[in-house]
Amino acid sequence: MDHFYWSLIIILFIVSFIGLVYPILPSVLFLIGGFLLYGFVFTFDEFNWLFWVIQGLFVVLLFGADYLANMIGVKKFGGSKAGIWGSTIGIILGPFVIPVFGILIGPFLGAIIAEFAVNKKEWKEAVKIGFGSVIGFISSVITKGIIQIIMIVYFFIVI
Template identity: 75%
Template sequence: MTYLFWTLIVLLFVVAFVGLVFPIIPSVLFIFAGFILYGVLFSFEPFNWLFWLIQGLFVLLLFGADYVANMIGVKKYGGSKAGIWGSTIGILIGPFIIPVLGILIGPFLGAIIAEIVVHKKPINEAVKIGLGSVVGFVSSVFTKGIIQIIMIAYFLWMVL
């Protein structure tokens, strides 16, 4: 039975990593679900206040990394708030319109469209901003992946 319980916990963590490339999946909720499931099935004893405080700080880092990486990627290439919003909307709807590649094409097109429509930027400048949004998204995925690995490693350190 223990193997089944650990399999469920690991599956929750795997879904959290899938959420890195499909932002519609709330990664952090699946990580916390793994923590809670462990507590319910085994024991909450390893989870003291310091554990929850540190994990909470990691959650703030996850949200901050997402926003900051996208913002830096767009701003570095001359984008505006409209480009950031367009990129964010593209990240959310891209995978549904174009499966697999939509995760990269969505923010790219979202930033381009927003910059052209809102600020009337020339196409070559808007494309550069779109590329910046993709760079920001990829760096965000990488950063959030590292943070999630640290969260899970800390969890495992506390329970094993």
């Protein structure tokens, strides 16, 4: 039966990585779900207050990395708050509107449309901002992937 539970824990961890590119899946919840499943099925003895504080700090880093990478990507290429919001909406809606490629096209178009509609940017400048939003998203995925790997490695060190 242990194999079954370990398989579920590993599946939760894998789904957390899928959530990096499909933001509709809450990566953090799947990671924590894996930790909690281990605790309920096996034992919570290894999970002292330090474990939860460290994992909590990593969760804060995950949320911060998501927001900061998007903001820096858009701002660095000349975008405004409207571009950041448009990009964020595009990240969420993109995969539903355009399966597979929507995760990259969504933030790109979202930033362009927002900059056009709100700030009346020129086409060339809006496209540049859209490109920045994609760079920000890719940076966010890489950063969050590294943080999630660290969280999982720390989990295995503790247990």
